[in-house]
Amino acid sequence: MKHAPLVDQLIHAFTCLPGVGPRSAQRMAYALLDRGREQGRRLGDALHAAMDGVQHCQRCRNYAEAELCPICESPKRDSSLICIVATPADVLAFEQSGEYLGQYFVLMGELSPLDGIGPRELGLDVLEQRLQGGEIRELILATGTTVEGEATAHYVLDIAQDAGVQVTRIAQGVPMGGDLEFVDGATLAQALKARRPFGS
Amino acid sequence: MKHAPLVDQLIHAFTCLPGVGPRSAQRMAYALLDRGREQGRRLGDALHAAMDGVQHCQRCRNYAEAELCPICESPKRDSSLICIVATPADVLAFEQSGEYLGQYFVLMGELSPLDGIGPRELGLDVLEQRLQGGEIRELILATGTTVEGEATAHYVLDIAQDAGVQVTRIAQGVPMGGDLEFVDGATLAQALKARRPFGS
Structure with a gap:
């Protein structure tokens, strides 16, 4: 004897997350059944709407509900300046800083040959074509500092240099407003190595 | 600038869990959008089916897809023996033991006056009527050993004694097959207090 079949199906479906x-799947199902049926229906609607309605921007690969995302469509953004990031969350972080007025290219992952994620899976063939096209002035690398992030950064560097496009990388160093004692050794070593003249 | 609206709606909907x-909501949304659209649609379907199709058994309050759950409907189960449990998961645990052939009454919670959960919210008024009806021979208490569980157990004890129905409680003691050194002090003290003659 088990739960009612619909309850078991719901619990099983939650384990795909x-x-x-x-x-936890059982806890989620109980919570919605006991005191959140309306929220459960809303989550169901949101799932269907997103699964069917969200595609990738043809230009930057970020999530979009049309062919182009709002950033790629905006005439206010500098389309000759492209920041390379791994995920849509990274775009959000840059946008929240409010400092960046260029556009993005969202890899939706990082190079990881063992998992079958090569340049094509990250859309790097498309990026290469755009680089060859000549409309990009500067490429800013903002991939992670893991092994995969570094490998991805070097691959992008290669194809950009082939196309004669300038490549920069966001600065690595100590975070703003933090106490030095909480900064890890590797970050501190990098901050020391990349020190710059002060007072100039 | 934020995510595409459908993505934000999905992330927001996940936080109701x-x-x-x-x-985590963002991670869930990304996972489904990037490599699990079909799973996402299935979860959406399962949510709608469960939110609309699951009700409570009119007799025992467990989840059911009809007026009565399969256990209350089965002629093989002894309807004069009722085990009181807090949640549908507890019913599952008893059923998996395969030892119990009576029926259940599922409180769907425990008494917690500060949270507005009184006897009515747990269906204890309905249970009281059934106890007065005279068809119940024995009530087995299997609520938790927390303060709320104990309060609930004593409330049920009161209404059962008023109706002249025998009340028992599942034994508390050391678990089967476990090493004594891993058993907590309170459990061990209870096991010692409730010791029984051996070899009889």
């Missing part, structure tokens, strides 16, 4: 095992 | 904050 990252970080959700059978126990 | 217990234990899911904005970060």
Whole structure:
């Protein structure tokens, strides 16, 4: 004897989410059934709407509901300046800083040959064509500092140099407003190596 | 500038789940959008089906897809023996033991006056009527050993005694097959207090 079949189906469906095992899935199903049916229906609607309505921007690969995302469509953004990031969350972080007025290219991952993620999966063939096209002036690398992030950064550097496009990388160093004692050794070593003249 | 609206709506909808904050919600949305659209649609379907199709058994309050759940409907189950549990998961645990052939009464919670959960919210008025009806021979208490569980157990004890129905409680003691050194002190003290003659 188990739960009512619809309850079991719901619990099973929840386990497709990252970080959700059978126990949390059961807790989620109970919570919605016991005191959140309306929220449950809303989540169901949101899932269908997003699964069917969200595509990737043809230009920058970020999530979009039309062929182009709002950033790629905006005439206010400098389309000759492209920042390379791994995920849509990174775009959000840059946008929240309010400092960046160029456009993005969202890899939706990082190079990881063992997982079958090569340049094509990240759209790097498309980026290469755009670089060859000559309308890009500067490429800013903002991929992560993991092994995969570094490998991806070097691959992009190669194709940009082939196309004669300038490549920069966002500065690595100590975070603003933080106490030095909480900064890890690798970051501190990098901050020391990349020190710059002060007072100039 | 934020995510595409449908993505933001999905992330927001995920945060209604217990234990899911904005970060995990974003991770869930990305996972489904990037490599699980079909799973996402299935989860949406399962949500709608469960929110609309799951009700409570009129007899035992467990989840059911009809007026009565399969256990209350089964002629093989002894309807004069009722086990009181807090949640549908507890019913599952008893059923998996395969030892119990009576029926259940599922409180769907425990008494917690500060949270507005009184006897009515747990269906204890309905249980009281059934106890007065005279068809119940024995009530087995299997609520938790927390303060709320104990309060609930004593409330049920009161209404059962008023109706002249025998009340028992599942044994508390050391778990089967476990090493004594891993058993907590309170459990061990209870096991000692409730010791029984051996070899009889």
